Amino acid sequence: MIVCVGLADLPGHPSKTNSVQASVISVPMDLEPGDQYRLVFLTFDRRYADSSNIEVYNGFVSNVAAMSVLGDLNTTWKAIGSTAMVDARTNTGTDPFVSVGVPIYRLDGVRIANNNADLWDGELLAPIITYETGLHPTGSPEVWTGTTVDGAAHVSESLGNASTHRVRIGWSAASGWTWINSGARDYGYLFRFYAISDVLTVVPEPTTAAMLGIGINGVVLIALSRNHVRRRR
Template identity: 45%
Template structure:
């Protein structure tokens, strides 16, 4: 009877292992980079705001505040970065400032690789970032939540300049261009639709240039959730039970 009960419990453990999802941490030092290599990070904000201001600093302050106290901030600190030396800029254009200039990614300069905060590469350099498509959507928030079909204020065209008449702040009308956080091609990520600028939406954010330090720990590995750990423990019990039965024969 005890052996049957053990088999039953172990079966439950295997089911748990089969259905339990893995929990992965944010990745702020992408794999494959060496000490001295430079790169940038991007994310989409969890918070939302309107697009009525024509002052780009209002949006820069907004995205910066999204990092404060977040899981991203914790991960950056753990990796050895000084948060006070990292600046965050909105990937957005007002009537007087273009997104590529606000973020320091004008394609006239080569720039550095750009990564999502989970380690996925978004673009190889400045020109690649502003060529109309991305290698991976900017769909992860600083609290480690992946967005779906969320529209994001940008006021920008795919080449990083202001979208005629639809920049942040509404130069000629109350409408501003927005992108889609789940999109990577046909400029949809940055210029998908327009909406009234009083509507609340997220924004994209980009870091200043980061440098891999020599003493930074390796990127975190995927670890099982607590339910999976319980499954492993129970499975270990099954293996032990099998060994006991063999010993009794």
């Protein structure tokens, strides 16, 4: 699903005055109407990595987004994570062998990848260090991923690994390959997740001329309707 995003009517755009919403940039400033993109964030909330069902993690990040200003975007969110049955690149629709993809941005407007191949080439343009609130963490919170550098599930340490309970993690402050694959921990720890949106599309703001045209057309339609009523009488 592709969601169209207006430049002025969503949280994070400069036209918003709410101080909490202003910390989230939902429409990156370097994009033009018609451009497509995706958003990514680090969950402030944490959970275990003991489930082998990818939808558990998708539901988790979706709930985190829904409880923030991101809920206004009306898009879907997926965890950037892998179970034994589902690769992260498949779960998120970012497989470079399937589609080119679109630019991906943090919630502070910083681009972290130009497309799908760039996301999974071993180095991000910038680390994923913004929470759903737009705030930045201190330090480098550990993130459950279960994933290797190319977006595939780790062969023995994916999410919900029942054999050894060891699951791959990433370092959120890293932009090199350790952002997604920096080691492993027992899945009983509480760590964060990366979340990525569906494809969004920038739509233009209504111009003054367009709004004036709508107003004039409305007046004309009302006048025609009244004339029609008079003739019938």
